[in-house]
Amino acid sequence: MTPEDVLSIKPKVLTQKQREFYFENGFILLEKFLPDSWVERLRSATEEMVDKSRSVTKSDDVWDVDKDHTRDNPRLRRLSSMNDHHPTFWDYAAAENSPLPDAIADLVGPDVKFHQSKLNFKWSQGGDEVKWHQDISFWPHTNYSPLTAGTYVYECNAEQGPLGVLPGSHNGPVVNQYNDKGQWVGCMRPEDVAKIDMNKVVYLEGPAGSITLHNCRTLHYSKANWSPAPRPLLLNVYSSADAMPYTYNPLKSRYYGAIVRGKPAREARHDPRPCLLPPDWSGGYTSIFAVQQEEDWKAGRPKAAAGGMM
Numbered sequence: 219m220t221p222e223d224v225l226s227i228k229p230k231v232l233t234q235k236q237r238e239f240y241f242e243n244g245f246i247l248l249e250k251f252l253p254d255s256w257v258e259r260l261r262s263a264t265e266e267m268v269d270k271s272r273s274v275t276k277s278d279d280v281w282d283v284d285k286d287h288t289r290d291n292p293r294l295r296r297l298s299s300m301n302d303h304h305p306t307f308w309d310y311a312a313a314e315n316s317p318l319p320d321a322i323a324d325l326v327g328p329d330v331k332f333h334q335s336k337l338n339f340k341w342s343q344g345g346d347e348v349k350w351h352q353d354i355s356f357w358p359h360t361n362y363s364p365l366t367a368g369t370y371v372y373e374c375n376a377e378q379g380p381l382g383v384l385p386g387s388h389n390g391p392v393v394n395q396y397n398d399k400g401q402w403v404g405c406m407r408p409e410d411v412a413k414i415d416m417n418k419v420v421y422l423e424g425p426a427g428s429i430t431l432h433n434c435r436t437l438h439y440s441k442a443n444w445s446p447a448p449r450p451l452l453l454n455v456y457s458s459a460d461a462m463p464y465t466y467n468p469l470k471s472r473y474y475g476a477i478v479r480g481k482p483a484r485e486a487r488h489d490p491r492p493c494l495l496p497p498d499w500s501g502g503y504t505s506i507f508a509v510q511q512e513e514d515w516k517a518g519r520p521k522a523a524a525g526g527m528m
């Protein structure tokens with residue numbers, strides 16, 4: 219559906235103004251969108267998972283742990299596909315009584331498909347930055363309806379590394395995310411970052427239960443978290459049902475491709491604009507944190523392992 223088609227359908231939970239803002243700017247912040255009951259459920263699931271991570275000694279397909287992570291002092295970068303690891307997360311991503319998929323339907327149209335999820339912790343006192351990037355070339359689709367919904371489980375203020383977005387960049391080109399050796403680094407080159415007008419960047423801070431929504435072409439980043447509190451951000455990626463991914467998806471989930479609102483597509487919709495391709499990740503991957511720090515390349519791991527499915 220085009221933005222005009224989406225806008226012609228009555229919204230479920232967003233206002234028409236909010237939808238227009240999203241289409242014009244490529245993002246929107248829904249401050250304190252969630253009722254406290256959802257915030258409490260998500261906090262309790264997050265805390266259970268942090269507790270589980272105490273037995274983790276090194277990063278793997280599920281956990282991306284900080285180098286100082288220990289049983290007594292968990293320090294996490296990411297839990298991949300959190301929806302597969304705690305039922306509350308999937309309820310939130312898909313259930314009839316969750317307001318999140320309704321908000322997505324208001325932006326992509328009534329037929330909504332789930333793509334992937336991760337919980338980025340950005341731990342206190344040094345949780346990694348996420349460098350400037352666009353999401354779509356991590357997981358190209360036949361059209362540009364995919365978007366990422368971020369949920370702040372706790373308050374996120376300026377010191378905690380909130381998401382920073384460049385308004386209108388979703389209408390610009392798809393950027394290069396390979397370094398000058400032709401290696402995938404999942405972020406823009408420094409010389410391209412230098413061209414970004416930082417005065418235009420909008421930081422999406424908010425109280426617990428706030429939702430960030432950004433389009434898959436929108437340029438975004440987040441600074442390191444030097445505050446005393448971690449910043450767990452639940453990230454769920456969705457698209458319209460007629461957007462078909464066409465590269466290998468290393469972020470396995472039993473919910474991959476699930477229709478969470480409406481019905482499956484009969485036809486794929488194709489956007490003619492080109493898209494940068496990621497490497498072939500069929501041999502494995504780590505996470506956006508590892509790939510942007512070039513940890514795999516530095517460790518001499520092979521091409522496929524140096525992926526990083528967001």
Ligand SMILES: O=C(O)CCC(=O)C(=O)O
Nearest residue numbers: 338348381440451506528
């Ligand atoms: O965790 C963050 O601050 C940003 C995450 C992000 O941009 C991503 O995973 O694509």
